[in-house]
Amino acid sequence: MVKAFPRHRYTPAPMPYEPKLIEEKWQRAWSDAKVAEVDVAAPGDKFYMLNMFPYPSGDLHVGHGRNYILGDALYRYFRMQGRAALNPMGWDAFGLPAENAAIKRGIHPRQWTLSNIEREKKQFLRWGILYDWSKELASCEPEYYRWNQWLFLQLYRRGLAYRAKAPVNWCPSDQTVLANEQVIDGRCERCSTIVVQRDLEQWFLKITDYADRLDEGLDTLEHWPEKVKLMQRNWIGRSVGADVEFAVPSLSKSIRIFTTRPDTIYGATFMVLAPEHPDVAALIADNADRDEIETWIAGVRNQSNLERQEAGKEGRFTGATATNPFTNEQIPIWLGNFVLMQYGTGAIMAVPGHDQRDFEFAQQYGLPVRVVVKPANGEVPSAEESYSVKDDSAVAVDSGVISGMLIPKAIERIIEEIERLGIGRKMVRYRLRDWLISRQRYWGTPIPMIYCERDGIVPVPEEELPVELPLDVPFTGREGNPLAKDERFVNTKCPVCGGAAKRETDTMDTFVDSSWYYARFISANDSTKIFDPSLVNRWLPVDQYIGGIEHAILHLLYARFICRTLHDMGLTNYEEPFTRLFNQGMITKEGFRTASGNWVSPSEVENGVHKPTGTPVVSEIGKMSKSRYNVVPPDELIDRYGADTERVYTLFIAPPEKEAAWSDEGVVGASRFLNRVWHMGEQILALPAGGGSESAALIRKTHQTIDAVTRRFDRFEFNTAISGLMELSNAIGDALSAGADARESYAALLKLLHPFAPHITEELWTMFGNEGFILTSSWPQADTALMIEDVVTIVVQVNGKLRGQVEVPNPPEKDVVLAAIRANQKVQQWISGKEVVKEVYVPGKLVNIVVKG
RNA sequence: GCGAAAGUGGCGGAAUUGGUAGACGCGCAGGUCUCAGAAGCCUGUGGUCAUUAGACCAUGGGGGUUCGAUUCCCCCCUUUCGCACCA
Numbered sequence: 001m002v003k004a005f006p007r008h009r010y011t012p013a014p015m016p017y018e019p020k021l022i023e024e025k026w027q028r029a030w031s032d033a034k035v036a037e038v039d040v041a042a043p044g045d046k047f048y049m050l051n052m053f054p055y056p057s058g059d060l061h062v063g064h065g066r067n068y069i070l071g072d073a074l075y076r077y078f079r080m081q082g083r084a085a086l087n088p089m090g091w092d093a094f095g096l097p098a099e100n101a102a103i104k105r106g107i108h109p110r111q112w113t114l115s116n117i118e119r120e121k122k123q124f125l126r127w128g129i130l131y132d133w134s135k136e137l138a139s140c141e142p143e144y145y146r147w148n149q150w151l152f153l154q155l156y157r158r159g160l161a162y163r164a165k166a167p168v169n170w171c172p173s174d175q176t177v178l179a180n181e182q183v184i185d186g187r188c189e190r191c192s193t194i195v196v197q198r199d200l201e202q203w204f205l206k207i208t209d210y211a212d213r214l215d216e217g218l219d220t221l222e223h224w225p226e227k228v229k230l231m232q233r234n235w236i237g238r239s240v241g242a243d244v245e246f247a248v249p250s251l252s253k254s255i256r257i258f259t260t261r262p263d264t265i266y267g268a269t270f271m272v273l274a275p276e277h278p279d280v281a282a283l284i285a286d287n288a289d290r291d292e293i294e295t296w297i298a299g300v301r302n303q304s305n306l307e308r309q310e311a312g313k314e315g316r317f318t319g320a321t322a323t324n325p326f327t328n329e330q331i332p333i334w335l336g337n338f339v340l341m342q343y344g345t346g347a348i349m350a351v352p353g354h355d356q357r358d359f360e361f362a363q364q365y366g367l368p369v370r371v372v373v374k375p376a377n378g379e380v381p382s383a384e385e386s387y388s389v390k391d392d393s394a395v396a397v398d399s400g401v402i403s404g405m406l407i408p409k410a411i412e413r414i415i416e417e418i419e420r421l422g423i424g425r426k427m428v429r430y431r432l433r434d435w436l437i438s439r440q441r442y443w444g445t446p447i448p449m450i451y452c453e454r455d456g457i458v459p460v461p462e463e464e465l466p467v468e469l470p471l472d473v474p475f476t477g478r479e480g481n482p483l484a485k486d487e488r489f490v491n492t493k494c495p496v497c498g499g500a501a502k503r504e505t506d507t508m509d510t511f512v513d514s515s516w517y518y519a520r521f522i523s524a525n526d527s528t529k530i531f532d533p534s535l536v537n538r539w540l541p542v543d544q545y546i547g548g549i550e551h552a553i554l555h556l557l558y559a560r561f562i563c564r565t566l567h568d569m570g571l572t573n574y575e576e577p578f579t580r581l582f583n584q585g586m587i588t589k590e591g592f593r594t595a596s597g598n599w600v601s602p603s604e605v606e607n608g609v610h611k612p613t614g615t616p617v618v619s620e621i622g623k624m625s626k627s628r629y630n631v632v633p634p635d636e637l638i639d640r641y642g643a644d645t646e647r648v649y650t651l652f653i654a655p656p657e658k659e660a661a662w663s664d665e666g667v668v669g670a671s672r673f674l675n676r677v678w679h680m681g682e683q684i685l686a687l688p689a690g691g692g693s694e695s696a697a698l699i700r701k702t703h704q705t706i707d708a709v710t711r712r713f714d715r716f717e718f719n720t721a722i723s724g725l726m727e728l729s730n731a732i733g734d735a736l737s738a739g740a741d742a743r744e745s746y747a748a749l750l751k752l753l754h755p756f757a758p759h760i761t762e763e764l765w766t767m768f769g770n771e772g773f774i775l776t777s778s779w780p781q782a783d784t785a786l787m788i789e790d791v792v793t794i795v796v797q798v799n800g801k802l803r804g805q806v807e808v809p810n811p812p813e814k815d816v817v818l819a820a821i822r823a824n825q826k827v828q829q830w831i832s833g834k835e836v837v838k839e840v841y842v843p844g845k846l847v848n849i850v851v852k853g
Numbered sequence: 854g855c856g857a858a859a860g861u862g863g864c865g866g867a868a869u870u871g872g873u874a875g876a877c878g879c880g881c882a883g884g885u886c887u888c889a890g891a892a893g894c895c896u897g898u899g900g901u902c903a904u905u906a907g908a909c910c911a912u913g914g915g916g917g918u919u920c921g922a923u924u925c926c927c928c929c930c931u932u933u934c935g936c937a938c939c940a
Contacts, residue, residue, distance in 0.1 A: 723877035
């Protein structure tokens with residue numbers, strides 16, 4: 001169909017397209033008209049869309065822009081579709097970088113944060129992004145964080161917030177503890193420092209109470225990426241098994257273990273406890289090597305998790321034994337560095353025959369291996385490794401009542417037996433741990449708790465909220481939280497007895513702030529309550545949530561948890577906060593580094609050589625960062641080409657969920673496209689009034705484009721939506737060159753282009769004498785009748801190879817098609833003299849003639 | 854090690870349910886305009902062979918199903934990401 005149009009030959013009109021002039025004008029116009037402000041109480045077909053609110057670091061580059069630009073394009077599309085679309089924005093404004101800036105440069109965290117917010121807000125405006133700023137919030141303001149504190153008190157009241165001493169992750173560089181989710185490969189998520197274990201008393205939120213609901217809820221999230229759901233599922237780590245008590249004669253008590261393979265209990269030849277297990281002291285009390293064992297335990301406990309793993313498997317024999325409840329044998333109780341106190345019961349029954357870890361440990365210490373599972377087909381498993389198959393292809397052997405049973409059946413049966421004997425029960429356990437929310441840092445929400453010598457831990461009464469963060473504290477950078485040194489903050493009165501008491505000086509993990517902010521937007525200015533449940537129930541859950549994959553577990557898991565607690569408090573009527581989730585891919589850019597690994601500025605590189613030093617460099621595509629000298633700042637780009645060009649290029653570059661490499665040359669294509677659209681507008685304005693009529697071909701192309709672009713919007717296929725608009729604009733250009741009219745098609749083009757290039761389309765729309773904003777006009781409707789081609793091309797294949805094409809009137813009739821093929825010389829050459837075995841006719845598409853000989 | 858996703862021109866990428874592989878754009882080449890350049894415009898642009906007509910090859914590699922495979926199935930290779938002693 002494209003072939004019908006020769007390339008555009010129109011002459012550009014003289015008036016230049018100057019984005020600078022029109023972009024500021026329309027940004028002001030939208031803002032003055034408050035076009036994006038939504039009255040949440042007003043009726044309408046609601047659509048709540050949300051970009052994850054950013055941490056205001058101050059510098060946004062074109063990579064960040066992708067997230068917001070695609071959100072804005074969607075927002076404008078839904079507006080034009082007539083939806084009551086809400087698109088709010090706020091700031092995840094607490095956090096370490098602000099505090100570090102204070103230490104390094106003497107700027108107060110609040111001032112640093114607020115000035116960054118100002119800069120980023122300007123950047124959003126310059127990108128032409130529309131947010132409902134009347135609902136803006138910043139988590140560092142008391143108006144926001146008081147509700148964090150309120151929420152914490154509700155959780156405390158319900159037993160979901162508790163203080164406990166536990167081995168926790170400590171980042172020596174950031175001088176604070178971290179949640180499990182913030183430790184990546186044994187290192188701090190923020191600064192990559194190796195995390196060490198410390199025993200500290202800390203505040204936890206009981207997310208594990210919700211493990212099953214968080215796991216099951218994933219099944220209801222049809223519009224979430226499978227990848228994210230899988231990551232959450234793995235993180236929650238549900239496993240089904242059994243708890244079993246093993247009697248320890250020397251202690252006259254029993255030790256409980258957890259296993260997912262109770263069917264292998266006849267093969268349990270020893271037991272292993274975590275070095276931290278509470279019964280260890282009693283078990284080794286009479287051991288002659290007690291001192292050595294204790295030294296070893298202390299050593300293991302001092303290791304980071306990373307070091308522990310790198311050390312390989314190590315253990316010590318306690319000297320005590322336990323009774324295997326099924327074989328009644330005495331089996332040795334060992335300590336092992338590979339058994340984790342935080343999972344299960346901190347104790348395992350070791351079945352070296354059928355668990356690789358137990359096998360390795362047994363080999364190392366010469367412990368017996370017993371085979372109790374065999375392949376159902378009778379082959380003897382290798383002695384080199386454990387045989388851990390647990391499906392119907394394996395069978396239990398030498399295992400009392402379950403001998404001969406297929407494994408899934410054997411597991412079921414042995415659990416019945418365990419329960420009948422009263423030594424244990426079926427058990428579901430999770431890898432997920434409780435959420436550690438204490439942080440020994442200043443720039444966060446103070447935890448609203450008071451310690452009284454007489455009354456113990458006392459919550460701050462709700463009417464005394466917020467517990468405000470004092471602003472005039474010294475930032476020295478030395479160990480310890482500045483809050484803890486502020487006497488005026490720390491010293492307070494006990495709400496119960498009125499006596500002297502001390503405040504909690506830890507602040508909350510900033511992921512608490514972001515776990516419910518999406519609901520606060522609905523009541524952002526309500527100073528009397530966390531939010532208005534009736535309004536929140538109308539607007540939530542968020543219909544479309546957009547953000548980076550880096551939050552697949554952290555933020556999204558915490559938000560799903562807190563969402564359920566709000567539900568259970570009776571405040572809301574939904575369990576999942578985000579109906580649809582979209583993760584945009586990262587924008588990358590080429591950078592250059594020398595053989596020694598130093599990054600150099602691209603401006604100093606020529607033909608693969610770093611000019612100042614003469615060193616050869618290699619190109620590497622990666623994340624934009626200052627240290628790689630590959631950051632593209634939007635301001636220069638906008639000054640040169642305009643925000644509309646950046647927007648079009650950003651969405652055209654690749655499918656939005658994929659990683660994409662930014663190309664400075666590629667931007668030019670988007671700029672040319674908008675220039676052509678601009679000049680076409682001028683040409684159409686110069687057409688005589690009344691004018692001619694548009695060709696059927698152009699009308700067809702227009703309606704086909706409306707249809708395609710609409711479908712592509714619904715599927716987030718922005719790159720092909722834009723290429724479709726380029727095709728339409730090419731067709732319009734050709735029509736104009738041929739002296740034909742194209743007014744109607746052009747008007748449709750402007751509307752379809754608006755979500756991508758909002759400024760230029762508003763300007764042209766006005767130039768054509770339209771009143772109001774193109775944004776508030778309606779999305780064009782495709783007329784399917786006008787989309788139908790009057791001639792269709794039928795592809796002719798011979799033995800599956802393309803040998804010709806015939807054109808027939810639409811709709812095509814089989815007889816007509818076959819007649820056309822018989823009249824086609826080229827095709828006939830390929831079949832003449834051969835026997836036609838078969839003719840495959842795909843209506844309206846192709847004919848494949850199968851010949852022989 | 855386990856799990857997931859992906860692999861198409863020089864580059865980014867396109868291809869409803871299996872039905873013309875390479876849309877759209879970048880880059881490149883030639884042309885036009887210009888004193889010259891930039892910008893714009895026009896034409897061409899997967900590879901090999903051929904003067905042309907055209908033929909053959911080609912969607913990471915190998916097999917299979919099918920009239921027909923980028924698309925479905927099996928094996929292998931590569932890359933990226935997630936998890937990693939969770940009993």
